[in-house]
Amino acid sequence: LAATWLSQCVKSHAECSIQHDPAFTPTRLITIVGQHGSRIAKIEEATQTDGPRPYVTLSYCWGDNRPVRLLQSNYQQFTNEGFAVDKLPRTIQQAVDLAIILGIPRIWIDALCIFQDQEEDWKQESSRMGDIYGNCVVTIAAWGASSSEQGLFAVRDPLSVLSCKLFDITLRSSSRDCCVVARQQENMGLTCHPSRLQNGPLYNQGWVMQERLFAPRTLNFGSFISWECKRGACSEASPDLAKVQHSVKTLFDNFVSFKSESQTKQILHCWNHEIVLSYTNSQLTRKSGRLIAISGAIRKLSEQIGWRNIHGLWEPHLIQQLQWTGSGNMRTGAGPTWSWTSIDGPVSYFHGDWQVEGDDKMESGHTWKLDTRNYMTRHIKLRGPNF
Secondary structure, three states, X not given: OHHHHHHHHHHHOHHHHOOOOOOOOOXXXXXXXXXXXOOEXXXXXXXXXXXXXXXXXXXXXXXXXXXXXXOOOOHHHHHHOOEEHHHOOHHHHHHHHHHHHOOOOEEEOHXXXXXXXXXXXXXXXXXXXXXXXXXXXXXXXXXXXXXXXXOOOOOOOHHHOOOEEEEEEEOOOXXXXXXXXXXXXOOHHHHOOHHHHHHOOHHHEOOHHHHHHHOOEEEEEOOOEEEEEOXXXXXXXXXXXXXXXXXXXXXXXXXXXXXXXHHHHHHHHHHHHHHHHHHHOOEOOOHHHOOHHHHHHHHHHHHHHOOOXXXXXXXXXXXXXXXEEEOOOEEOOOOOOOOHHHEEOOEEXXXXXXXXXXXXXXXXXXXXXXXXXXXXXXXXXXXXXXX
């Protein structure tokens, strides 16, 4: 089913095949060689290739037991000799197997493609997440697993998918044979609905937001299998790609396609209530990385709509952007107090219409002064008539 979805999308969805940067290649990729049971994975540097090559990305939770990691001490071994795939955590093993089945023998995995003991490398690669995920063929997401040891596939009750035949009966009013079946009361369409992904361990992690937004296609594995692409979403309960539902990728893709300033309220509503709300309700391993984990999305949006972003707030509409409220009590140290990046906790914006008297960009009648020298001492001066 996964291979069918991918094949149909590649062939018929033109919008899903548009890469962020056709010339982009991740700094490092994992190349898989050998047969099942004896596969070897090697780290491949971008300088070792003669150009961009198709690759898969993995989106998953590490869990308490950290998986095999790329360190400065094992880099030469991983590059020259490689490492046995069957020694890796179950989720990574199964993702590698799936990549091979899909016909793509290269995969990007954060634990093995970013130096985990080198802060500068982590910062550099984190800032490129938009390109890494945006230029992959498909992302494999272990949405139902809270640990890299749990794997892609979950044990589930068969009755949630298929009915169980109990016995045959013959109706007097009909010449046809019938049977009595048992199944769970909950409808499979609801059990396997793509909207349930948000309740899984993976999509409760803040850094996954960009991975899900940027990837042109995502295969989600957990208690059910589902598909997301720029055209829409579907699941094994209703697998027809011709009848896809709205997906978060559709929302984001439409967002970055906005060209007119007259759509300002739509853009800000999407940012405030779809992106910031979901992102701040999730968890981050590094509290100081609250903005780093979404920096790729900010950069792409800024390029598309021409707005400057200041610590998570869009400068042309700073008055409206300051109208956030949060329930976090702990300061992250990641930004000034007037930005939602300064707190650790959910952030929400006022639902409703808003208006600033005068020019919408505050170029007439209202001005502000922003000190950008040191974010720990940054302040805003607002000036305008009283209302």
